[in-house]
Amino acid sequence: MGIPLLDLKAQYLELKDELDAAVTDVMANAAFIGGPKVKGLEAAIAEYCGTKHAVACGNGTDALFLILAGMGIGKGDEVITTPFTFFATAEAIAHVGATPVFVDIEPDTYNMDVSKIEAAITERTKAIMPVHIFGQCVDMEPLLEIANRHGLKVIEDACQAIGATYKGTMAGALADAAAFSFFPSKNLGCAGDGGIITTDDDELAAKCRKLASHGTTKKYFHDTLGVNSRLDSLQAAILLVKLPHLDAWNAQRRAAAAIYDELLAGVNGIDLPAARDYGVPVYHLYIVKSTRADEIMDALKNAGIGTALYYPLALHEQEVFEYLGYAAEDLPVAASCDGTTLALPAFPGITRAQIEEVVQVLKGVLA
Numbered sequence: 001m002g003i004p005l006l007d008l009k010a011q012y013l014e015l016k017d018e019l020d021a022a023v024t025d026v027m028a029n030a031a032f033i034g035g036p037k038v039k040g041l042e043a044a045i046a047e048y049c050g051t052k053h054a055v056a057c058g059n060g061t062d063a064l065f066l067i068l069a070g071m072g073i074g075k076g077d078e079v080i081t082t083p084f085t086f087f088a089t090a091e092a093i094a095h096v097g098a099t100p101v102f103v104d105i106e107p108d109t110y111n112m113d114v115s116k117i118e119a120a121i122t123e124r125t126k127a128i129m130p131v132h133i134f135g136q137c138v139d140m141e142p143l144l145e146i147a148n149r150h151g152l153k154v155i156e157d158a159c160q161a162i163g164a165t166y167k168g169t170m171a172g173a174l175a176d177a178a179a180f181s182f183f184p185s186k187n188l189g190c191a192g193d194g195g196i197i198t199t200d201d202d203e204l205a206a207k208c209r210k211l212a213s214h215g216t217t218k219k220y221f222h223d224t225l226g227v228n229s230r231l232d233s234l235q236a237a238i239l240l241v242k243l244p245h246l247d248a249w250n251a252q253r254r255a256a257a258a259i260y261d262e263l264l265a266g267v268n269g270i271d272l273p274a275a276r277d278y279g280v281p282v283y284h285l286y287i288v289k290s291t292r293a294d295e296i297m298d299a300l301k302n303a304g305i306g307t308a309l310y311y312p313l314a315l316h317e318q319e320v321f322e323y324l325g326y327a328a329e330d331l332p333v334a335a336s337c338d339g340t341t342l343a344l345p346a347f348p349g350i351t352r353a354q355i356e357e358v359v360q361v362l363k364g365v366l367a
């Protein structure tokens, strides 16, 4: 009983025979690193996103790090991003030695407020890193216009947005490069950690590939310091089985979101997520905002319904970023999400009856 936030077991059972066969095949061939599965996945993701290259790596955080490092961004440089994202976005910027510069978010989509970017640009700014949060693309056209005018690189953190589109173009093909994560709970998840970089830039793709492989292109000869960040063949094999189902799963997430939108419309005390008509979102999470989030979450938990805060504390308020010198109120919209934005179950395959059950609990609290 109960309704989980995400049902990964059901997804496995849906494809069990194919997944088991793919895993067994890798084991039998004992090709665990690189090889045809990884090459095949890179080709499949490049085709899916509509980019020239896809470079597999160890996880989404590494994908961001490798892109930044591949672009030569590091000490003394600034990268403009959002404070309302998973920690890894800003972590990757800090790890290359650059400084994350946060701009506030839109109150209804939770995406970076593009109108705030220009004021944050300095002589040190090298790139903008928009995050397509919860699976909805940032308003990329005005963002790219600003970036072009100032000669800045643009890196999509598309970790939550595989399959989403903006004005007909896929997330991952909207800027200089993009990072995706295959963490199990993402819209396309593997059975462990995994990530991939997409780009049309031949030179950047080669650099990222080299950096991910100890900075070498010729085995045992090193002219650059890199890292070890690979996608396992087992993960690639699993992702190749799942990828053909991604669009259907994303459509099911949208259908679930539409039911919530319908059933929660007009309920006082709760803000529903806005969907912009410039694109098609993939609802990595369906997020509602309420100052009574604590009560709602208690009631959901008591009813056996999965929920969690995304995100409990904005990045500009994190202890590790104290050195950046932000006060909470510097980015008031992001700070207003602390402890108020929570996810409702909207996984592929959730039924209308299950959604009605969730809505019943919410209405019980908010009535």
Ligand SMILES: *Cc1c(COP(=O)(O)O)cnc(C)c1O
Pocket: 059, 060, 061, 062, 085, 086, 088, 089, 131, 157, 159, 160, 180, 181, 182, 183, 193, 194, 195
């Ligand atoms: C998941 C996620 C990442 C990091 O991906 P990992 O594969 O867990 O390293 C980065 N950014 C965002 C927005 C994410 O949701």
